[in-house]
Amino acid sequence: MTDAALSQAQELNRLLDLEFDALKRQELELFESLQPGKSELLEALVKSCPQPEALENDVALQPLRETLLTCRDIHRRNAMLIERKLETIRAALHSLRTGDSGSALEVYDRLGQVARFSKARGYQEV
Numbered sequence: 001m002t003d004a005a006l007s008q009a010q011e012l013n014r015l016l017d018l019e020f021d022a023l024k025r026q027e028l029e030l031f032e033s034l035q036p037g038k039s040e041l042l043e044a045l046v047k048s049c050p051q052p053e054a055l056e057n058d059v060a061l062q063p064l065r066e067t068l069l070t071c072r073d074i075h076r077r078n079a080m081l082i083e084r085k086l087e088t089i090r091a092a093l094h095s096l097r098t099g100d101s102g103s104a105l106e107v108y109d110r111l112g113q114v115a116r117f118s119k120a121r122g123y124q125e126v
Contacts, residue, residue, distance in 0.1 A: 002064055009045060016074040018034055
């Protein structure tokens with residue numbers, strides 16, 4: 001039972017990495033195509049995985065526990081990337097809707113740092 005769970009956890013780890021690559025490259029079709037397989041693996045893991053107490057205490061289950069923790073961390077990374085992309089989209093939509101002409105303009109200075117200039121002061125400073 002634990003060999004199946006370890007194999008499923010490793011496959012989930014692989015799928016989560018593929019998911020992250022698809023998100024980075026903004027390949028939403030690939031990202032969407034990975035979701036059913038990920039759901040199936042999660043359902044299978046629920047059935048084949050030992051109880052949390054056993055994962056904590058049994059030394060023989062340490063590789064499975066570590067793989068599951070890695071999957072958790074990768075999933076969190078993917079979720080953060082999705083959230084950042086959503087916030088960027090929301091900000092762009094907000095900017096388009098409001099047409100806020102008093103908002104700060106972000107440009108890069110000579111050192112490659114973000115320099116903020118108010119549009120109210122004019123574009124001569126940029």
